[in-house]
Amino acid sequence: MVKKEREIALEILMERSDNHFIKTIYMRKMVEYPYLNTVQKAMIKRLVQGVAEREYTLDYVIRANSSLRLKKIAANVLNILRLSVYQIMYMDKIPEYSIVNEGVELVKKQKQFQAVAFTNAVLHQIANQKAKILNEISRLKDQKNWKVAYSFPQELIDLLLKEYSPKIVEKILAESLKEKPLTLRFITPDQQAAASVRGFLQSSKRIVGQGILFDRVCKYYGNIEQESIFQQGYLQIQDEASMLVGHLAAADQPKSVYDLCAAPGGKSTHLAVLLPDSQIMATDVSPEKAQKIKENKNRLKLANLQISVQDATLFDPEKKEADCVLADVPCSGLGVIGSKPEIKYRINQSAINELNQIQSQILEQAAKYVKNGGTLFYSTCTILSAENRLMVEKFLQKHPEFSLCSIADDPIFQGENAKQMEKNGEMIWQNQMLQILPQSLHGFFIAKLRKTL
Incomplete structure (x- = not known):
């Protein structure tokens, strides 16, 4: 059965637990659904990582726009809401009406028919107030609001504040939400390898920077493991x-x-x-x-x-x-x-x-x-x-x-x-x-x- 990206992303979120990390489940799902192309895989990865990065923030938004407490919402419906709200707030290239419709359809596929109207209402309300909500979150700069603003557990914030100044801690929290490129180390044992690496550096559009401390290094966005230069042994993550x-x-x-x-x-x-x-x-x-x-x-x-x-x-x-x-x-x-x-x-x-x-x-x-x-x-x-x-x-x-x-x-x-x-x-x-x-x-x-x- 062919499943869409959001449905597979939901499966991953539902299977995560203290003993099962998203990355491990994601890799297994990519094998389980071999028909997925590179773009679809990247979409699924972005969705599940995005929800994990901003879960407290997403729950804050859902809670503020829901007639039900989060504990009263079925787990699969809550994860559908998280996926949809993440897309509405942080993935501008997808039309909001499409996000809402797909969220509602996914609730139907989960046979949570009693939650269809509720999901539709919550997502429409959030989509209509997107700019206002994002502005509100951006203003949550007080230390007491860091848990929501940076989606970070309060206990860990308190641990960090015991060791570092509030200014440094806030920098650490802000950095935790930024997507990091891969760092690639070059391995050039001979002239052929050196020529391949030079060609890669000159032609790849996914390279976003060079090394900070080391020379034979570059920063890269994408799945480098599929590239022939990686498979030939000229690069290491x-x-x-x-x-x-x-x-x-x-x-x-x-x-x-x-x-x-x-x-x-x-x-x-x-x-x-x-x-x-x-x-x-x-x-x-x-x-x-x-x-x-x-x-x-x-x-x-x-x-x-x-x-x-x-x-x-x-x-x-x-x-x-x-x-x-x-x-x-x-x-x-x-x-x-x-x-x-x-x-x-x-x-x-x-x-x-x-x-x-x-x-x-x-x-x-x-x-x-x-x-x-x-x-x-x-x-x-x-x-x-x-x-x-x-x-x-x-x-x-x-x-x-x-x-x-x-x-x-x-x-x-x-x-x-x-x-x-x-x-x-x-x-x-x-x-x-x-x-x-x-x-x-x-x-x-x-x-x-x-x-x-």
Whole structure:
């Protein structure tokens, strides 16, 4: 049966849960409905991500224009309203009458006949007052209204306000609603690859910018995985903040590297390219994620990269010590909400406490693999000190054999863009540890430790 984009988007929203992310469901649906073309897939992705990004805002608008409380509206009808209101407010190219009609038809397809008139009335009212509603939302600048204005849970706002000024927190919230392009890292082992990349850069209309910290990088909107240049292994998706780990680790020219929690393999593949004569060993607890690293390894033709399945919270006595160990631990992900909007609805203080235990366990085990004189990199894609600076400081108190290394004098941080990021407050140095706030790059944290002889 052929289904339209909005019907499939509704299926995705209805299937999401604490254990099932939109991205995973979306990928499965794209396989389930093979007749969808590129434009249709992009439409579905935009709809479900848009609802996830702005769910609190959409619910605020629906609540203000509904005769029923949200809890009284059937779940599928509420999600149809969210999809429709998102289109009315944030997708100008679609006529509003068409959005309303399709929303009503979708309610009928769901056999919610008692809700047809209600849906029609709510959507017509919102469509007729669109300009007024958008103006009202734009005026919700008071701190007490940030939850609605930026569609962000109050508990997380309060956590951020404990660490950052209101001005910085509002910037973080605003950035979380901005669509982020992919960052592509170039891999050019020979002249043919270099020529292909040059041709891609000159011809692609989807490139929207160059690298901020790195030269061999571009920003891209679209599904790059379908492009032949990606399939040939000349490009890898990886944010520049994440690239910093490989760049800094490679500076010491380690001969052996362990990358724990390595999926999807950005850091591992980066190091395998930077250190062709070194052995890079990537592990992940998930067989499915380890398979993803293998796919990237094969596509990029990296003979010096080995992959295995392992729980990073458990020590493997069979492993030899390595010159360098990367512990990019599971985290709250608050630095990448712009790309993964659902994260903000799943993270609370209880979840952070659980993550802290896992982070501490992984860091403890990672330290056991480091050779004397070797380095240990601890990194996350979040911006909370409990997961970052405080985690490292607690570790150092227990392990006097490790000490912090300065990374601020690396040439990458002496460039004009890095200095501007520091001036703007996006790049914060914390006793030789680096916290990047989500603005020019994704939010990220890096600490480099050395095991003393």
